[in-house]
């Protein structure tokens with residue numbers, strides 16, 4: 001096809017560690033009959049995008065359009081997409097699933113043999129004017145035209161992640177003492193969804209006082225700034241040396257995984273959520289007799305429809321995770337703001353692309 005100006009769009013492109021650029025790229029086209037092309041109206045940046053930028057996710061190669069979160073309008077549909085029509089407003093799930101393979105049949109959509117986490121990873125993502133969504137009937141959620149983009153875009157990744165990888169894998173139950181290490185958007189999403197299961201105490205741990213204050217306003221009963229390296233001592237003091245029933249790791253560093261191992265009570269659950277770029281040590285010399293469970297989990301998006309209902313009904317206020325707003329031309333500034341969250345007092349930064 002001739003590369004006319006009409007076929008071009010603006011997109012945020014990864015060019016290796018530490019290197020991003022807003023560029024003209026070819027608009028995506030339908031490749032499979034199950035695809036949709038979505039015109040993005042709102043997207044955002046994830047902690048995982050920062051890991052990609054740091055070089056922690058080597059699968060992401062030079063030239064990839066980043067982003068796995070978005071809300072938009074269907075522009076074009078493959079002939080086999082049955083549940084959607086052009087002009088529909090949709091939420092994009094970060095997970096692509098064929099619905100037919102052995103992992104999809106087990107509801108492990110993130111491990112779909114024909115999909116999984118592809119967007120902004122092994123195929124072009126949502127930080128662009130247009131994106132191609134494979135298996136659109138499964139990866140897109142129909143929204144009413146009046147749905148609030150900024151509230152809904154929190155459901156592409158962070159809320160299902162906090163719920164599925166943190167709260168549910170951690171088996172939070174009434175009366176539990178829960179610690180969440182990392183008060184970024186994912187840790188805060190774990191904080192919001194943990195409260196659906198009535199824990200007695202939620203201790204939030206981070207090095208960013210602003211995010212800890214936000215955590216307190218979102219329902220944390222205790223906050224611990226771990227910059228002095230004494231988080232373990234503080235949590236043990238707060239729990240009268242008992243430790244915590246559930247420790248959710250939402251950073252992705254060996255130091256924060258260590259805190260989880262040090263504060264977990266006998267019989268407790270450590271739920272790892274963070275993307276780790278380097279190995280972390282498992283302290284079996286201390287934990288072999290502690291009856292703990294350790295889970296790792298890639299978000300499946302199986303709870304997205306349920307979370308959508310909760311946001312629509314007002315039961316879950318996802319919009320309060322948004323701290324900054326930018327246009328697409330300012331996306332580099334948006335990355336700087338999110339990447340310097342402590343200095344900028346940033347939570348989730350959204351990028352709005354008006355029609």
Ligand SMILES: NC(=O)c1ccc[n+]([C@@H]2O[C@H](COP(=O)([O-])OP(=O)(O)OC[C@H]3O[C@@H](n4cnc5c(N)ncnc54)[C@H](O)[C@@H]3O)[C@@H](O)[C@H]2O)c1
Pocket residue numbers: 046047048049050051157158161165181182183184185186187205206207208211226250251252253255256272273274275276297298299341
């Ligand atoms: N498992 C999954 O499916 C999945 C999905 C989405 C995101 N993630 C991962 O979840 C993690 C959190 O994502 P996010 O968007 O909230 O990221 P983020 O970068 O905004 O937040 C990370 C938080 O960790 C804090 N932190 C950094 N170093 C620390 C330390 N030494 N001690 C205590 N706190 C420290 C930071 O201050 C920040 O508040 C990332 O690793 C991301 O890649 C995993």
Ligand SMILES: [Zn+2]
Pocket residue numbers: 046047048068094157158
């Ligand atoms: Zn994400």
Ligand SMILES: [Zn+2]
Pocket residue numbers: 097098099100101102103104105111112113114115
């Ligand atoms: Zn599948």
